[in-house]
Amino acid sequence: MRILDITVALSSLALFAAAAPAPFGKNQLPDGMPSPSPDQVKLIEQAAHGTLPNGPPPPVISSEGIVNLKLIAFNELFEVAFFNELITNITNKVEGYDIDEEEDHVKVLDALKAILAVCIKNVHIQISHSLTVLVFQQEELHALRANDALEHFKVNKIQPCEYTFPISDFKSAIALAATFTDVVLGTLQDVVERFALGRDVDLAREIASVIGQEGEQQGWFRASQGKIPSELPFLTTSDLNFAFTAIQDFVVPGSCPNINEIPLRTFEGLKILSTPGPQDQNITVQFNDPDHEADHSLWLTYINQQNLPIVEPLRFVSRNGKEVQAEALFPFEENEMNGLTIAAVTKSSGPFTDASSVAQWTLAGPGLIIVN
Numbered sequence: 001m002r003i004l005d006i007t008v009a010l011s012s013l014a015l016f017a018a019a020a021p022a023p024f025g026k027n028q029l030p031d032g033m034p035s036p037s038p039d040q041v042k043l044i045e046q047a048a049h050g051t052l053p054n055g056p057p058p059p060v061i062s063s064e065g066i067v068n069l070k071l072i073a074f075n076e077l078f079e080v081a082f083f084n085e086l087i088t089n090i091t092n093k094v095e096g097y098d099i100d101e102e103e104d105h106v107k108v109l110d111a112l113k114a115i116l117a118v119c120i121k122n123v124h125i126q127i128s129h130s131l132t133v134l135v136f137q138q139e140e141l142h143a144l145r146a147n148d149a150l151e152h153f154k155v156n157k158i159q160p161c162e163y164t165f166p167i168s169d170f171k172s173a174i175a176l177a178a179t180f181t182d183v184v185l186g187t188l189q190d191v192v193e194r195f196a197l198g199r200d201v202d203l204a205r206e207i208a209s210v211i212g213q214e215g216e217q218q219g220w221f222r223a224s225q226g227k228i229p230s231e232l233p234f235l236t237t238s239d240l241n242f243a244f245t246a247i248q249d250f251v252v253p254g255s256c257p258n259i260n261e262i263p264l265r266t267f268e269g270l271k272i273l274s275t276p277g278p279q280d281q282n283i284t285v286q287f288n289d290p291d292h293e294a295d296h297s298l299w300l301t302y303i304n305q306q307n308l309p310i311v312e313p314l315r316f317v318s319r320n321g322k323e324v325q326a327e328a329l330f331p332f333e334e335n336e337m338n339g340l341t342i343a344a345v346t347k348s349s350g351p352f353t354d355a356s357s358v359a360q361w362t363l364a365g366p367g368l369i370i371v372n
């Protein structure tokens with residue numbers, strides 16, 4: 001992009017920078033979320049570059065369809081909290097989110113180079129800031145749409161929780177956003193299938209439009225990490241229960257007013273201790289095993305792309321209280337395991353036909369691996 005183009009882009013984006021939200025207290029989201037006034041909705045729509053669908057939700061919905069809407073609302077509220085906090089950190093130049101710190105590193109360059117470098121970096125962070133605001137406003141509309149639909153079907157709206165994020169710099173924030181967006185992109189496939197099984201035709205179409213939006217967002221997260229924007233020819237799939245468990249990693253325990261109204265399973269946590277690269281290797285994982293399931297055979301099952309799940313025997317390494325460490329092969333080469341892989345410790349060796357059959361036999365998961 002030429003500097004002139006960037007300036008033009010920036011001035012049209014300056015509008016959003018001005019809408020930067022302030023920090024909020026416990027369980028509190030900006031813009032009146034999760035129940036904004038009609039005026040607040042108008043402002044969110046303007047900033048999001050578009051509107052909520054203005055047709056009514058369909059007259060009937062399947063019971064699985066309701067579970068879909070609850071999971072979507074639960075996820076989108078978490079995303080709204082995340083992006084709100086990220087914008088707040090950039091706006092307030094919190095350490096790790098402050099471009100000015102980086103200026104010191106370029107002082108050694110000659111004057112012209114330095115000015116150019118700072119200029120480009122500032123442009124980068126300002127675009128990042130403005131685009132983050134845009135992403136955040138669009139996520140607010142997703143959350144609203146799911147909760148409005150629940151209300152329409154006379155089901156309680158999902159309330160936000162208190163959240164905590166394991167990051168303290170801009171780069172890690174974007175890497176985390178890319179990871180949870182990958183899980184969302186896989187999970188929305190499951191949402192569409194469940195809507196299809198329940199004959200919730202109109203809702204399936206609307207989710208397809210959201211999948212595209214999340215994919216566009218993901219292209220930007222990936223590009224700003226220096227990766228190619230489109231991750232795989234067929235994105236990795238997931239299951240609602242894996243997303244439900246993964247989001248709870250960022251939730252302060254006991255802070256969700258009505259998480260108990262979401263009828264999904266929460267698995268034991270699974271950590272990938274050695275991040276694998278693009279080759280065959282053994283990886284070490286750690287999981288909670290309060291019931292001593294590791295006294296019997298367990299497997300590490302991988303979900304990648306649209307392929308049949310890959311099952312590898314898990315070798316016990318050590319136990320410390322209820323925490324178990326174990327090792328298994330990550331068979332990259334035979335399976336071309338690029339992009340997101342969802343790992344799960346399973347109590348069966350399968351063979352599994354799909355992600356939901358893996359979830360049925362899961363003890364601990366999801367462990368999230370992204371190669372390339």
Ligand SMILES: *[C@@H]1O[C@H](CO)[C@@H](O)[C@H](O)[C@H]1NC(C)=O
Pocket residue numbers: 082083085086089094095096164165166167168169173
């Ligand atoms: C914002 O910054 C604080 C302080 O470093 C950090 O604890 C928090 O995780 C950051 N949040 C995001 C979303 O980057």
Ligand SMILES: *[C@@H]1O[C@H](CO)[C@@H](O)[C@H](O)[C@H]1NC(C)=O
Pocket residue numbers: 280281282329
């Ligand atoms: C993984 O560990 C097993 C058992 O120790 C070993 O036989 C195998 O060669 C290892 N594989 C790789 C790719 O390192």
